[in-house]
Amino acid sequence: MGEFDLIDRYFRRPAAAAAGGVALGIGDDCALLAPTPGMQLAVSSDLLLEGRHFLSTVDPARLGHKALAVNLSDLAACGARPLAFTLALALPAADEDWLAPFARGLLALADAHGCALVGGDTTRGPLAICITVFGEVPPGQALLRSGARAGDDLWVSGTVGDARLALEVFRGTLRLPAEAFEAARLRLEQPQPRVALGQALRGIASAAIDISDGLLGDLGHVLRQSGVGARIEADRALGLLALRRLAADAVPAPIQLDCVLAGGDDYELAFTAPPARRDAVLAAGAAAQVALTRIGCIEAQPGVRVVDASGAALARAFASFDHFG
Structure with missing residues (x-):
């Protein structure tokens, strides 16, 4: 041929x-x-x-x-x-x-x-x-990385971290129950782009990015271009892992958090919006039939702070994917 x-x-x-x-x-x-x-x-x-x-x-x-x-x-x-x-x-x-x-x-x-x-x-x-x-x-309605402002909520669509679980199974560093692995593998190999959600967020979200190389790494692009920082609540972020229950016995909590914050290959949206637009954000998610989770907020101080339930910063580093890193 x-x-x-x-x-x-x-x-x-x-x-x-x-x-x-x-x-x-x-x-x-x-x-x-x-x-x-x-x-x-x-x-x-x-x-x-x-x-x-x-x-x-x-x-x-x-x-x-x-x-x-x-x-x-x-x-x-x-x-x-x-x-x-x-x-x-x-x-x-x-x-x-x-x-x-x-x-x-x-x-x-x-x-x-x-x-x-x-x-x-x-x-x-x-x-x-x-x-x-x-x-x-439409002119003036594109979602950009440069619009986040201190005080904005930080939202994430869908589920995050499951694709990285599948990758680690392929690498031989983790073992998962068969049901959990097949679900994680589907997230890795057949992600669902949030096209309808992106359009629904026009005029609502102040900034947005898709999560391809890891939540923290991609969020960092938004923070740098917007000149702000962020605080992320670790417990809320862990809730993004759809397979948390199925993987609970096989994957320690610190590794679960690594997968969520630095995993990559999720192709969900991370976006910011003013607190006054929370109802509008949730309505956009409902219209697009996509679950949305508020995991933190934007702050004036540069950098990202991941905090526990008491508000104390976690003394850990999370490295997202970098082709030349």
Whole structure:
């Protein structure tokens, strides 16, 4: 099977499958996008490498899902509506048994969010997946990292830390009951981007970021760009770990907290909002059908302070993922 046969068989969609905002998809040197008049384009790229971002044993359908999910998560953190994406794919070989489920997982998530595949590239090489996603957001309504203010609440969507539990099982540093491991593995391999929540938080959240490299590490980007600090209540943060009960006997509490605060691969949203907007925040979560947890607050003093139930700071360091760290 040649390169263009591969594209035609697995990635070219009928014109009817293209979402609104796409004037021309796959087939020319460039795709043509037609954003809603007056809207701003939101653009993000992510590169996934075998052995660095995913294991060679991962289900290709889950990998296709995740490859797009990590990009849609960036749009969610900006409050943008997805329009389209491009796919650059390096493959060791044109393996149909791998390509068919990969494309199925990728395009199922794309269809669920009305995001059309409009182009890209394929080549032979070590397995690598690079996606660039395009979205739109009304001028002045994008969620940014620079808007957090002292006194704001700090919120997190969904559950956090479970993906890291699965990774540690794969690494051989932890053992989990079978039920807990399968649930954690699903969180690692098939995260759900919070696209609807991001749009619902426009005009409510003061700042936002998606959690990809670890809650504290990603929150640090918000704090630096906003010129503020944060206080996090450890007990509230531990409540983000969905598998806390199932893993309680197998995973000591300090490791559970490490997974929550520094785990990564969660693709949830961390965001800030004034206390006066708590009802609006909860309404946004309900509209998006996503649980929200308030884990702390923004403070004027720079840095992050993780505190116990008595308010005493924990004398521990939490290191989030860094590709070059």
